[in-house]
Amino acid sequence: MSASITIRDVGKRYQSRQGEVVALADVNLTVQAGEFMCIVGPSGCGKSTLLRMLAGIGSYDAGSIDLGSGAGGSRPLTAMVFQEYALFPWRTVLENVAFGLEMRNVPRQARRAVALDYLAKVGLARFAGAFPHQLSGGMKQRVAIARALATGPDILLMDEPFAALDAQTRYLMQEELLRIWEAERKTVVYITHSLEEAVLLGDRVALMTARPGRIKEVYPIDLPRPRHLALRTTVEFNRLVQTIWDDLVEEVNAAREQEWGVGPAQEGTARMTPREEKEWKSKEATAAHPKPYTG
Amino acid sequence: MEEQRGHSGPSETLYRLISTASPLLFLLFWEGLVQVGWLDYRFFPPPSTVLTVFGRLLLSGELWNHLSISLLRVLAGFALGALPAVALGLLMGWFRGLHAFIDPLVAATYPVPKIALLPLFLILFGLGETTKIVTIAVAVFFLVLISTVNGVRQIEPVLIEAGQSYGARGWRLFYKVILPASLPAIFTGLRLGLGVALLVIVGAEFVAANRGIGYLIWISWSTLAVNKMYVGLVTIALLGLLSTRGLEYLRQRLMPWAQDFHTPR
Numbered sequence: 001m002s003a004s005i006t007i008r009d010v011g012k013r014y015q016s017r018q019g020e021v022v023a024l025a026d027v028n029l030t031v032q033a034g035e036f037m038c039i040v041g042p043s044g045c046g047k048s049t050l051l052r053m054l055a056g057i058g059s060y061d062a063g064s065i066d067l068g069s070g071a072g073g074s075r076p077l078t079a080m081v082f083q084e085y086a087l088f089p090w091r092t093v094l095e096n097v098a099f100g101l102e103m104r105n106v107p108r109q110a111r112r113a114v115a116l117d118y119l120a121k122v123g124l125a126r127f128a129g130a131f132p133h134q135l136s137g138g139m140k141q142r143v144a145i146a147r148a149l150a151t152g153p154d155i156l157l158m159d160e161p162f163a164a165l166d167a168q169t170r171y172l173m174q175e176e177l178l179r180i181w182e183a184e185r186k187t188v189v190y191i192t193h194s195l196e197e198a199v200l201l202g203d204r205v206a207l208m209t210a211r212p213g214r215i216k217e218v219y220p221i222d223l224p225r226p227r228h229l230a231l232r233t234t235v236e237f238n239r240l241v242q243t244i245w246d247d248l249v250e251e252v253n254a255a256r257e258q259e260w261g262v263g264p265a266q267e268g269t270a271r272m273t274p275r276e277e278k279e280w281k282s283k284e285a286t287a288a289h290p291k292p293y294t295g
Numbered sequence: 296m297e298e299q300r301g302h303s304g305p306s307e308t309l310y311r312l313i314s315t316a317s318p319l320l321f322l323l324f325w326e327g328l329v330q331v332g333w334l335d336y337r338f339f340p341p342p343s344t345v346l347t348v349f350g351r352l353l354l355s356g357e358l359w360n361h362l363s364i365s366l367l368r369v370l371a372g373f374a375l376g377a378l379p380a381v382a383l384g385l386l387m388g389w390f391r392g393l394h395a396f397i398d399p400l401v402a403a404t405y406p407v408p409k410i411a412l413l414p415l416f417l418i419l420f421g422l423g424e425t426t427k428i429v430t431i432a433v434a435v436f437f438l439v440l441i442s443t444v445n446g447v448r449q450i451e452p453v454l455i456e457a458g459q460s461y462g463a464r465g466w467r468l469f470y471k472v473i474l475p476a477s478l479p480a481i482f483t484g485l486r487l488g489l490g491v492a493l494l495v496i497v498g499a500e501f502v503a504a505n506r507g508i509g510y511l512i513w514i515s516w517s518t519l520a521v522n523k524m525y526v527g528l529v530t531i532a533l534l535g536l537l538s539t540r541g542l543e544y545l546r547q548r549l550m551p552w553a554q555d556f557h558t559p560r
């Protein structure tokens with residue numbers, strides 16, 4: 001049903017025209033079977049790179065990744081949900097959801113039945129025959145999640161899946177994901193740039209450093225489940241967000257320096273101006289007081 | 296969707312009406328100018344006369360005699376050029392090494408107007424059908440090849456990654472992801488190819504045929520049978536219109552998912 005993940009000393013370099021980029025260096029992380037692991041870190045620190053490796057579509061040039069074992073001792077099945085949805089525009093919603101099963105040679109009738117089942121779970125059974133371009137962003141991402149779940153993965157990989165959605169839709173999707181996950185308890189590795197989202201969803205939150213990315217800290221999130229959006233207003237929740245933020249801000253500044261070559265700041269001063277920091281946080285803060293969720 | 300409905304409705308039909316009316320008005324205007332005597336009917340026969348001659352040639356079978364052979368050449372040349380172009384284009388789009396090898400050859404030969412190769416093909420293949428078919432095929436080949444290569448290279452990488460992450464590898468990735476993802480671009484190439492095929496066939500039949508629409512136009516001109524010449528022109532125009540519309544219809548049937556792309560109307 002679900003598998004554990006052991007990442008040991010993993011490193012990755014990209015050769016680009018500007019020269020070599022060390023994306024990851026000595027990444028060490030263990031994810032328990034059935035655990036919801038969130039990963040946060042400044043943009044460009046190698047989060048997607050790491051996730052692609054777990055999905056088996058990216059190579060690494062140092063260390064090892066052990067995915068435990070799936071059914072019958074085979075490689076555990078991973079399923080990826082991309083930020084850009086990555087639905088196949090030429091396939092109907094149903095055919096998209098059935099894609100993974102089709103690649104595993106599940107007979108047509110059987111895979112349609114499973115796909116319909118998962119479409120119903122994300123509330124889109126009515127749209128089985130529609131094409132992706134006829135759907136809204138939130139609906140597309142629900143199809144992408146159904147596509148991932150329909151393959152019956154041992155490990156679910158999600159790369160900023162809700163980042164492109166508007167705030168309201170994002171809240172609904174988070175609730176929906178919590179509901180589905182709490183029912184299925186798959187191993188999940190979930191990348192997000194929102195600390196709020198990480199603390200809301202995760203059993204643990206791993207913080208990555210600026211490039212070359214490595215795991216800086218892993219925070220256990222001992223908040224009770226089942227969780228709901230209302231959790232965001234609690235003191236404990238906000239304390240956790242603040243703790244992670246205090247460690248993240250250094251990395252964000254380091255990443256900014258890499259990116260734009262912002263000059264070396266004096267010892268002890270935040271390299272984000274106070275106003276910028278406030279903006280960064282207020283983006284997160286709007287998420288802390290969502291409108292009450294009904295239904 | 297709501298927005299679209301706002302734009303269509305009565306105004307859409309109105310625009311359609313205007314678009315239908317404009318060619319008719321133009322023909323009426325022409326007819327009028329000839330009737331009044333401001334246009335020389337020897338060079339600009341009135342549309343009514345052209346229509347009469349058109350009907351006469353159609354009934355006598357003479358028009359079909361020319362049209363059928365032209366169609367045959369176009370279809371044969373089109374198929375001969377398009378099929379290998381799609382296959383090679385897919386491979387070139389996917390395999391960078393192959394692209395690096397072949398692209399310079401394409402870049403060097405593409406700008407040559409294909410009709411300019413007609414004399415060469417005449418030497419190689421003689422005056423028979425092969426020459427005309429091959430000339431069309433070459434012209435179609437380049438357009439379809441270039442469109443197909445671009446189609447593959449412009450596939451969003453994340454779609455390929457999605458395919459791979461769900462277990463599509465090798466040949467399967469090719470026909471489950473890469474082929475359908477490049478289909479709209481391939482179709483654009485086919486449409487352009489068909490257009491240029493009509494262009495080339497007329498040119499080729501001007502000089503190297505004794506049947507065909509191009510031949511009809513040319514021989515009518517040289518014998519000053521201006522009415523017949525216009526019938527040839529109208530036929531080729533209708534052919535272009537029909538093939539564009541036909542392909543567009545086909546595209547909508549085969550690829551209802553593809554966003555609309557620019558089609559000359």
Ligand SMILES: Nc1ncnc2c1ncn2[C@@H]1O[C@H](COP(=O)(O)OP(=O)(O)O)[C@@H](O)[C@H]1O
Pocket residue numbers: 014015016021023041042043044045046047048049050211
């Ligand atoms: N295919 C690639 N070629 C070269 N550099 C890459 C490639 N993919 C990612 N990178 C670089 O590796 C670093 C990490 O990228 P990524 O994993 O996408 O970061 P994140 O997801 O954390 O924002 C970035 O600096 C990025 O520019």
Ligand SMILES: [Mg+2]
Pocket residue numbers: 047048049159
């Ligand atoms: Mg990323």
